[in-house]
Amino acid sequence: MSTNEWPLWEVFIRSKQGLNHKHVGSLRAPDATLALENARDVYTRRSEGISIWVVESVQIHATDIDEAASFFEPSDTKIYRHPTFYEVPDGVKHM
Amino acid sequence: MTQAEKEIRFQEKIDREIKIEPNDWMPDEYRQTLVRQISQHAHSEIVGMLPEGNWITRAPNLRRKAVLLAKVQDEAGHGLYLYSAVETLGTSREQTIDDLHSGKAKYSSIFNYPALTWADIGTIGWLVDGAAIMNQVALCRTSYGPYARAMVKICKEESFHQRQGYESLMKLCSGTPQQKAMAQDAMNRFWWPALMMFGPSDADSTHSDQSIKWKIKRFTNDELRQSFVDATVAQAEILGLTIPDPNLKWNEARGHYDFSEINWEEFWQVVKGNGPCNKERLAARVKAKEEGAWVREAATAFAKKRAMKKSA
Amino acid sequence: MQESALFEYVLRLSDDSLILAQRLGEWCGHGPILEEDIALTNISLDLIGQAISLYDFAADLEGKGRNHDQLAYLRYENEYKNVLLVEQPNGDFAMTILRQFFFDAFRLPLYEALMQSPEEQLAAIAAKSVKETRYHLKHTSEWVIRMGDGTEESHQRAQAAIDHLWRYTHELFYEDAHDQSLQAAGKVPSMAEIQAKWMATVTSILQEATLEIPKNNWKFDGGREGRHSEHMGYILSDLQYMQRAYPNMEW
Numbered sequence: 192m193s194t195n196e197w198p199l200w201e202v203f204i205r206s207k208q209g210l211n212h213k214h215v216g217s218l219r220a221p222d223a224t225l226a227l228e229n230a231r232d233v234y235t236r237r238s239e240g241i242s243i244w245v246v247e248s249v250q251i252h253a254t255d256i257d258e259a260a261s262f263f264e265p266s267d268t269k270i271y272r273h274p275t276f277y278e279v280p281d282g283v284k285h286m
Numbered sequence: 287m288t289q290a291e292k293e294i295r296f297q298e299k300i301d302r303e304i305k306i307e308p309n310d311w312m313p314d315e316y317r318q319t320l321v322r323q324i325s326q327h328a329h330s331e332i333v334g335m336l337p338e339g340n341w342i343t344r345a346p347n348l349r350r351k352a353v354l355l356a357k358v359q360d361e362a363g364h365g366l367y368l369y370s371a372v373e374t375l376g377t378s379r380e381q382t383i384d385d386l387h388s389g390k391a392k393y394s395s396i397f398n399y400p401a402l403t404w405a406d407i408g409t410i411g412w413l414v415d416g417a418a419i420m421n422q423v424a425l426c427r428t429s430y431g432p433y434a435r436a437m438v439k440i441c442k443e444e445s446f447h448q449r450q451g452y453e454s455l456m457k458l459c460s461g462t463p464q465q466k467a468m469a470q471d472a473m474n475r476f477w478w479p480a481l482m483m484f485g486p487s488d489a490d491s492t493h494s495d496q497s498i499k500w501k502i503k504r505f506t507n508d509e510l511r512q513s514f515v516d517a518t519v520a521q522a523e524i525l526g527l528t529i530p531d532p533n534l535k536w537n538e539a540r541g542h543y544d545f546s547e548i549n550w551e552e553f554w555q556v557v558k559g560n561g562p563c564n565k566e567r568l569a570a571r572v573k574a575k576e577e578g579a580w581v582r583e584a585a586t587a588f589a590k591k592r593a594m595k596k597s598a
Numbered sequence: 599m600q601e602s603a604l605f606e607y608v609l610r611l612s613d614d615s616l617i618l619a620q621r622l623g624e625w626c627g628h629g630p631i632l633e634e635d636i637a638l639t640n641i642s643l644d645l646i647g648q649a650i651s652l653y654d655f656a657a658d659l660e661g662k663g664r665n666h667d668q669l670a671y672l673r674y675e676n677e678y679k680n681v682l683l684v685e686q687p688n689g690d691f692a693m694t695i696l697r698q699f700f701f702d703a704f705r706l707p708l709y710e711a712l713m714q715s716p717e718e719q720l721a722a723i724a725a726k727s728v729k730e731t732r733y734h735l736k737h738t739s740e741w742v743i744r745m746g747d748g749t750e751e752s753h754q755r756a757q758a759a760i761d762h763l764w765r766y767t768h769e770l771f772y773e774d775a776h777d778q779s780l781q782a783a784g785k786v787p788s789m790a791e792i793q794a795k796w797m798a799t800v801t802s803i804l805q806e807a808t809l810e811i812p813k814n815n816w817k818f819d820g821g822r823e824g825r826h827s828e829h830m831g832y833i834l835s836d837l838q839y840m841q842r843a844y845p846n847m848e849w
Contacts, residue, residue: 195583196380197631199373216436217370218633219379221585221744222592228737229633232640233363237443256309332632339627343620343833346840346849347667348653351623352646358626359639366632404840404849454849461847570628578630580755581691584748591747 199248200226204240212244220245300501305431308374316500319493320430321375322391323502325382328368329393331361333567337401338410346404353450354407360443367436374432387572395553396479398561405458405465405472411451413480413518419444420514421484429501452521459525466526473522474530482553484511515543600783603776604717605659606679607786609669610822612652613680616670618701619645620837621688630691637737641698644730651723671841675834676824683766685821685829692755695741696763700800702735704770707795711787720785739803746807757809764812769819770796
C-alpha cells in the first residue's frame with residue numbers, strides 16, 4: 192500500500208544570527224523545495240527561526256552505536272585538554 | 287553480550303535517568319510499547335482536530351476564529367512531531383496511519399464525543415487539553431529521547447490551548463444566562479469523558495507496571511486522574527460552574543478530592559467503537575487519506591521527473 | 599465622495615480575504631497530507647489577520663462606530679463585495695490550489711502597488727500583507743507546477759480546475775466609479791496594470807506546469823456589486839450562525 196510515501200527529511204533551524212542550525216525534528220516532503228516550505232510551516236510557526244536546512248534522512252551518516260566506546264571513550268582520559276587540569280596561583284588574572 | 291545482560295544494562299540506564307536514543311539497543315517489548323503509545327498519542331492529536339475543526343467556520347468573531355484555527359493547526363503539528371518520533375523506532379508514518387484506519391490502533395476516546403455548541407470549544411480547551419497536558423507534562427521526562435523531546439515542544443505550544451479555552455468560558459460565564467447555561471451544559475457532557483481520558487483504573491491497566499519500570503510512563507493513570515480533579519475543582523469554582531458529581535468532596539485525610547466511580551461500561555463501549563462519533567471520525571480520516579492519494583502521487587512523480595532531468 | 603469610495607475599496611479587499619479564509623478553514627483536518635493541512639491553515643490565518651486590519655480601517659473610514667466583527671458578521675448577503683472566485687467551493691485539492699493561485703497572483707501586484715499609496719494606513723496594511731502574499735503565491739505556484747507536471751490524473755484535475763475557475767478570474771479586475779475616482783487621486787493602481795502583471799505570472803507558471811489557458815473567455819461577475827453565487831448564502835449561514843442565533847452577546 193505504501194508505494195508513494197514521500198521521503199523523510201531532517202530539519203535544522205537557525206533560531207537567530209550567531210547561533211548554529213540545530214536539529215528540531217523531521218517531516219515528509221516530495222522534494223527539497225517543498226521540504227523547506229513544509230519545515231517553515233511546521234517548525235517556525237512561532238518565530239523560531241531565520242534560516243532552515245533540510246536534509247533527506249537517508250543522506251545522514253551516523254556513528255555506529257556498537258563502536259561508541261572505541262569512538263568516544265578514549266577522549267575521556269585526556270583530561271589535560273581541559274583548562275581545569277592546570278593550576279595557576281590565585282593572584283594571576285585574565286587567564 | 288547475552289540478551290539477559292543487555293536487558294540488565296538497559297534497565298540500569300533507565301534507572302540512572304539516561305535517555306534511550308533511536309539506535310540504542312532496546313528490548314523488543316519496549317519498542318512495541320513505545321510505538322503503540324506514541325502512535326496512539328499522535329492519532330489522538332489528528333482525530334482531535336475534527337470536533338474542533340467543525341467549528342472553525344462558525345466561530346463567533348474573528349479573534350476566536352483565528353485562535354481556534356491556530357489551535358487546531360497546532361494539533362496537526364503535534365501529531366506530526368509524534369509520528370516523527372514513531373519513525374525513529376522504524377515504523378513509517380504511513381504504516382502507523384494505516385493501523386489507525388484499519389482499527390488496529392486506538393486514539394483517545396474523548397474525540398468520539400460530539401462538539402455541539404460553541405461552549406464545547408472552550409470546554410475542550412479547558413478540560414480536554416487540561417487533562418492532556420497533565421499527561422504530557424509528565425511525559426516530558428519519559429525515557430525515550432525523541433518522545434521526550436517531542437513532548438517538550440508540544441507542552442510549550444499547548445500552554446496557550448488550555449488558557450484560550452478557559453478565557454473563552456470566562457466570557458460565557460460572565461455573559462448572559464443563556465451563555466452561562468451553554469457553558470454548564472458543555473461541562474455536564476464533557477466532565478466524565480475528560481476523566482476517562484486517563485485510561486482504565488490502575489487495577490485494570492494491562493501495560494502499566496512495565497511502563498512505569500521502563501519510565502515510559504512516569505505516573506499511573508489513577509495518579510494523573512486524581513491530580514487533574516484536584517487542579518480542576520478550583521478552576522470550575524472561579525467560572526461558577528458546577529462539576530456534575532454529587533460525591534465530589536475534599537478528603538482531608540487523603541489530601542485529595544474524592545469523586546464518584548467512572549462509568550466503565552461507557553468507557554469500554556466507546557473504546558470498542560461504540561461512541562457517538564467513532565465512525566464519523568475514522569471515516570473523515572480515511573477520506574482525507576484516500577482523496578489525497580493523487581496529490582501525493584503527483585508530487586512524487588514530479589520529483590522523479592525533475593531528478594531524471596537533472597541527471598540527464 | 600473620496601471617503602466613501604475608499605470605504606468601498608477597502609471593504610472589497612476585506613471581504614475577499616474573509617471569504618477565502620473561511621473557505622480555506624474548511625480544509626483544516628482534511629488535507630491530503632499533514633504538512634499541507636498546516637500550510638493551508640497558515641494561509642487562512644494570514645487572510646484572517648489581513649481581514650481584521652482591513653475591516654478596522656474600513657470601520658474608521660465609515661465613522662459609524664462599527665468594529666471589524668460587525669462588518670465581518672452583521673451584513674446582508676448583498677452587502678458583501680467579495681469576488682465570486684473566493685466563494686467557489688473547495689472542490690478537490692486542485693480546485694483549492696488553483697483558486698488560491700489565481701487570487702495570490704492578483705493580490706501580490708495589488709499590494710505591491712498599494713504600498714506606494716498616499717493613504718498611509720492602506721499602505722501600511724499592504725506592506726505587512728505583501729510578505730504573506732508573496733509566500734502564498736510561491737507555495738501555490740509550486741503546487742500548480744507539481745500537479746500540472748505530475749501524473750496524468752493530477753494534470754487533468756489541475757486543467758479541469760483552471761477551465762472551471764477561469765470564468766471567475768476576470769472579475770478580479772473589476773472597476774467602477776469608486777475605483778476611478780481613487781485612481782484619479784493617485785491612491786490606488788489601475789486594474790489594467792494589475793491585470794497585466796497577473797497575466798504574466800499566470801502565463802509563466804501554467805507554462806512551466808504544462809497547463810493551458812482556456813480559450814473560452816466567457817465571464818462571470820456580480821460579487822463586487824453584491825450579487826453572489828448560490829454558495830454565498832451557505833457560507834454566511836455558517837459564518838454568521840452564532841451572531842444571528844445569539845444577538846448582542848460577547849464571545
